[in-house]
Amino acid sequence: MACTSNISTLSKSWAVLDVPRGVPKANRSWLSRQFNFKTSRICMCMPSQTLTQPIATPLITDNDSLLKYLRQPLMLPHEVDDSTKRKELLERTRRELRSTTEPLEAMKLIDTLQRLGIAYHFEDDMNVILSSFSSDGQSDEDLFTAALRFRLLRHNGHKISPDIFQRFKDHNGKFKDSLKEDTLGMLSLYEASHLGANGEDILLEAMEFSEAHLKKSLPKLEPLPAKQVSKALELPRHRRMARLEARRYIEEYSNESGHNPDLLELAKLDYNKVQSLHQMELSEITRWWKQLGLVDKLTFARDRPLECFLWTVGILPEPKYSSCRIELAKTIAILLVIDDIFDTHGTVDELVLFTNAIRRWDLEAMEELPEYMKICYMALYNTTNEICYKILKEKGWSVLPYLKSTWIDMIEGFMMEASWYSNGQIPNMEEYVENGVTTAGAYMALVHLFFLIGQGVTQDNVKLLMKPYPKLFSSSGRILRLWDDLGTAKEEQERGDLASSIQLFMRENNITCDEEGRKRILLLIDNLWKDLNWELVSRNELPLSIIKAAFNMARASQVVYQHEEDSYFSSVDNYVQALFFTPI
Ligand SMILES: CC(C)=CCC/C(C)=C/COP(=O)(O)OP(=O)(O)O
Numbered sequence: 001m002a003c004t005s006n007i008s009t010l011s012k013s014w015a016v017l018d019v020p021r022g023v024p025k026a027n028r029s030w031l032s033r034q035f036n037f038k039t040s041r042i043c044m045c046m047p048s049q050t051l052t053q054p055i056a057t058p059l060i061t062d063n064d065s066l067l068k069y070l071r072q073p074l075m076l077p078h079e080v081d082d083s084t085k086r087k088e089l090l091e092r093t094r095r096e097l098r099s100t101t102e103p104l105e106a107m108k109l110i111d112t113l114q115r116l117g118i119a120y121h122f123e124d125d126m127n128v129i130l131s132s133f134s135s136d137g138q139s140d141e142d143l144f145t146a147a148l149r150f151r152l153l154r155h156n157g158h159k160i161s162p163d164i165f166q167r168f169k170d171h172n173g174k175f176k177d178s179l180k181e182d183t184l185g186m187l188s189l190y191e192a193s194h195l196g197a198n199g200e201d202i203l204l205e206a207m208e209f210s211e212a213h214l215k216k217s218l219p220k221l222e223p224l225p226a227k228q229v230s231k232a233l234e235l236p237r238h239r240r241m242a243r244l245e246a247r248r249y250i251e252e253y254s255n256e257s258g259h260n261p262d263l264l265e266l267a268k269l270d271y272n273k274v275q276s277l278h279q280m281e282l283s284e285i286t287r288w289w290k291q292l293g294l295v296d297k298l299t300f301a302r303d304r305p306l307e308c309f310l311w312t313v314g315i316l317p318e319p320k321y322s323s324c325r326i327e328l329a330k331t332i333a334i335l336l337v338i339d340d341i342f343d344t345h346g347t348v349d350e351l352v353l354f355t356n357a358i359r360r361w362d363l364e365a366m367e368e369l370p371e372y373m374k375i376c377y378m379a380l381y382n383t384t385n386e387i388c389y390k391i392l393k394e395k396g397w398s399v400l401p402y403l404k405s406t407w408i409d410m411i412e413g414f415m416m417e418a419s420w421y422s423n424g425q426i427p428n429m430e431e432y433v434e435n436g437v438t439t440a441g442a443y444m445a446l447v448h449l450f451f452l453i454g455q456g457v458t459q460d461n462v463k464l465l466m467k468p469y470p471k472l473f474s475s476s477g478r479i480l481r482l483w484d485d486l487g488t489a490k491e492e493q494e495r496g497d498l499a500s501s502i503q504l505f506m507r508e509n510n511i512t513c514d515e516e517g518r519k520r521i522l523l524l525i526d527n528l529w530k531d532l533n534w535e536l537v538s539r540n541e542l543p544l545s546i547i548k549a550a551f552n553m554a555r556a557s558q559v560v561y562q563h564e565e566d567s568y569f570s571s572v573d574n575y576v577q578a579l580f581f582t583p584i
């Protein structure tokens with residue numbers, strides 16, 4: 001039976017696979033387990049058009065089928081060997097980048113490369129160019145150029161002061177009215193303003209000024225600028241997840257009249273190549289997960305290697321981080337199981353035992369646990385040790401104390417939530433959110449990544465990787481926690497979970513309307529972005545690679561939990577499909 005599966009999302013928490021008649025019931029039950037997500041839904045739809053030949057059974061009904069699919073040659077006939085063409089295009093682009101001396105043209109090129117998802121090939125060249133752009137204002141620069149320069153420099157970790165925008169103000173200290181005529185300049189200012197840090201008031205004014213004007217001018221714009229403006233108002237560049245943006249922008253770019261066909265072709269070839277890499281990684285994670293067999297024993301727990309992998313691609317989009325993605329996905333997969341033990345399955349007494357055993361961190365401690373907890377304990381213990389071994393082997397660092405501590409902190413955080421719940425205690429918002437950063441796995445993920453990436457690790461900055469964790473981690477983790485609660489609070493409340501940040505915030509601020517509560521949480525997220533941006537300004541002792549990972553974690557959180565509001569992809573299913581399964 002050929003598979004022409006279609007996935008349609010029917011309601012908030014269910015998705016169905018529209019499979020031909022005759023598909024065994026068991027397949028459907030696997031699917032429902034995949035899709036009846038506590039948090040979000042991710043499903044896999046293998047488009048028959050991407051396959052060179054029809055396949056005999058429905059493709060994705062379980063992890064075995066996913067593995068089988070991932071082992072197939074996924075190339076379309078037109079994709080055959082692209083390596084020569086790709087290399088040639090890379091070289092041509094590098095030459096163009098090096099020979100573009102006019103600053104505005106160079107900046108536009110860098111911006112396009114970043115947006116198309118191919119900038120990682122040219123990091124060194126781009127850094128040379130960006131460093132050559134002085135951070136002082138150029139007095140003859142127009143608004144578009146100044147804002148683009150500001151955004152590129154800050155985004156890429158270079159110093160630049162927002163004072164360059166003073167020139168665009170009139171004698172009353174307000175942005176000049178005449179700027180409103182320049183739609184692209186206003187759009188550029190709007191995008192730049194989202195990189196503003198706390199205390200950079202001029203960027204806040206710039207955001208209010210440009211946003212109000214862009215909204216007003218939208219109905220009068222030509223179709224192309226109108227589309228660009230409405231996309232930016234939906235979600236500014238600074239908050240977009242890189243791989244999804246590349247996928248979306250490649251299409252938009254192909255419709256731009258003055259586009260560079262070489263760049264477009266390179267972007268498409270590269271996208272597909274990276275997609276194949278992701279498929280290999282996904283296959284490895286799925287194989288590992290199946291072999292671990294944790295959810296075969298703990299049937300109540302979430303079985304979602306794909307969701308875990310989506311997180312890692314969001315956090316680490318660059319191909320070079322392949323093995324970091326794989327290790328991180330493992331930690332998230334185990335986190336989800338432990339979260340389910342604490343949230344839905346374990347009794348308080350069992351949870352206390354588990355927490356104590358984790359604090360001891362040795363296999364003997366496992367003996368006191370109920371059977372179902374033993375396997376989870378050992379899975380965590382072994383996986384963490386394996387990651388430590390890998391880091392020791394590759395980098396020579398012994399990091400068990402750090403990795404172990406983040407897990408102990410997390411499990412103590414889960415225990416805290418469980419005891420609030422079982423004692424009927426209501427924490428205050430601040431207590432809840434700080435604890436929620438830990439239980440969302442934010443510190444765990446970033447501490448692991450710090451060592452797995454392993455760039456810029458020094459004796460001094462390594463000391464920052466224990467409680468209290470760096471502000472960078474907590475700002476990004478707070479964004480993750482707030483998005484998580486925005487995305488899952490209703491389901492969790494129905495299940496009888498602890499009050500989420502939304503309810504706590506509403507209670508503390510005497511807000512009775514849900515919609516108002518959610519709006520205010522979105523404002524808190526905006527403020528947390530300003531805290532995060534400050535990390536790019538202050539550049540404390542942490543390396544840029546981990547700063548970028550923390551930013552990306554905040555970006556990925558919005559993607560995972562706010563999919564309904566994305567007008568292009570519209571669901572997590574579509575993200576997964578476009579990222580991992582459908583080539584361009
Ligand atoms: C990058 C990382 C670490 C991702 C993990 C994401 C996460 C918070 C999973 C738990 O979701 P949940 O909504 O079930 O959790 P909770 O019960 O804590 O709300």
Ligand SMILES: [Mg+2]
Pocket residue numbers: 039484485488489492
């Ligand atoms: Mg949740």
